[in-house]
Amino acid sequence: MFKKKAKLDNESLKNGVSLITYNDPTSSIAEQFRTVRTNIQFSSVDKTLKSIVFTSSAPSEGKSTVSNNVAVTWADQGKRVLIVDADMRRPTVHRTFRVSNAVGLSNLLADTGNIDDAIYETVIDNLSVMPSGPIPPNPSELLGSPKMIQLLNTLTDAYDLVIIDAPPVNTVTDAQVLAARADGTVLVVPQGIADKAGVRHAKQLLETVQANILGAILNRASVEKSTGYYGGYYGGYYGTDDK
Numbered sequence: 001m002f003k004k005k006a007k008l009d010n011e012s013l014k015n016g017v018s019l020i021t022y023n024d025p026t027s028s029i030a031e032q033f034r035t036v037r038t039n040i041q042f043s044s045v046d047k048t049l050k051s052i053v054f055t056s057s058a059p060s061e062g063k064s065t066v067s068n069n070v071a072v073t074w075a076d077q078g079k080r081v082l083i084v085d086a087d088m089r090r091p092t093v094h095r096t097f098r099v100s101n102a103v104g105l106s107n108l109l110a111d112t113g114n115i116d117d118a119i120y121e122t123v124i125d126n127l128s129v130m131p132s133g134p135i136p137p138n139p140s141e142l143l144g145s146p147k148m149i150q151l152l153n154t155l156t157d158a159y160d161l162v163i164i165d166a167p168p169v170n171t172v173t174d175a176q177v178l179a180a181r182a183d184g185t186v187l188v189v190p191q192g193i194a195d196k197a198g199v200r201h202a203k204q205l206l207e208t209v210q211a212n213i214l215g216a217i218l219n220r221a222s223v224e225k226s227t228g229y230y231g232g233y234y235g236g237y238y239g240t241d242d243k
Contacts, residue, residue: 016096017065021072022124030073036066036217037073043214044184050156051182052214055166055175056189057202062219063188064092064165071163075127079160082119084130086178087167088139091132097122104133108151109142115154128159139167144177152181169202179211187216 021030040052054067068083075081084105085093094101099120107113119130136142155162164182166175179185185206189199199216206213 016092016094016098017068019069019072019096021069021076025076030069033066033069034073037070037077040070040184040186040214044212047183049161049183049214050159051152051162051164051184053164053166053175053179053182053185053211055179055185055187055202056168057170057187057195057198058168059090059171061168061188061190061193063168064096066186066188066217066219067163067165068093068096071127071161072124074161074163075124078126080126080128080158081161081163082128082130082155082159084155084162084164085132086143086164086174088132088135088142088174089167089172091135093129093165094131097129099129099131101131101133104131105151106133106136106139106142108133109145109147110136111147115151130155140173140177143174148177149181169205170198176205176209176211179206179213180209183212184214185211186214188219189216190219 020027021033024030040049054063054070056063064087071081071083083093083097085091086105088106091101091104094104097120099122103113103117105118108115108118113133118133119128121128142148152162164178166178169175169187175185187199187202187206203213
């Protein structure tokens with residue numbers, strides 16, 4: 001269950017991430033994802049969340065696993081959900097959901113494709129995905145362009161919720177750009193892997209662009225150390241005031 005970071009990198013890039021909320025929906029881990037969803041919903045009771053960025057401080061910290069599984073739990077509620085793979089340097093969504101990556105987000109931002117070809121239905125009711133598309137030479141510029149704002153407005157009009165799988169905050173500026181434009185941002189923090197100084201720096205970078213940080217998810221938490229109701233793999237959801 002606990003694997004070295006490099007191995008996690010290779011497996012997710014090659015095979016996608018595990019959708020335990022779909023493959024084993026009655027498991028305690030799937031229940032923890034539903035708890036995370038509920039906590040996110042209650043973290044912004046005065047505003048309807050239409051777009052949420054999931055990111056981490058560094059690579060291989062589980063943000064794709066968390067965002068994709070939480071998206072499934074929202075779709076299970078009957079919400080029309082779209083996952084957008086905005087990690088155009090290390091995309092995984094197309095492999096997780098077994099769809100083509102020939103046309104996706106990068107095509108739309110570069111004017112080399114149309115939106116109908118860039119969105120794929122999945123085997124999960126109410127859940128669609130937009131893969132990253134071919135890896136471009138200038139991801140940050142594309143994500144920071146006016147076209148990204150226009151696209152996000154179009155997608156949030158068409159779907160109840162748009163979940164954006166973003167690159168790590170401390171690695172490139174992409175997550176900051178996206179977080180500044182989304183309704184909320186969630187930081188994924190793996191216990192025993194994430195560097196505390198790195199997490200603090202990521203939070204500061206998000207605050208610099210006035211991102212609405214909804215909270216942090218502590219994942220890969222041990223049963224003994226977890227403060228979650230069930231313990232286990234996804235141990236807790238913490239508001240932005242937590243240190």
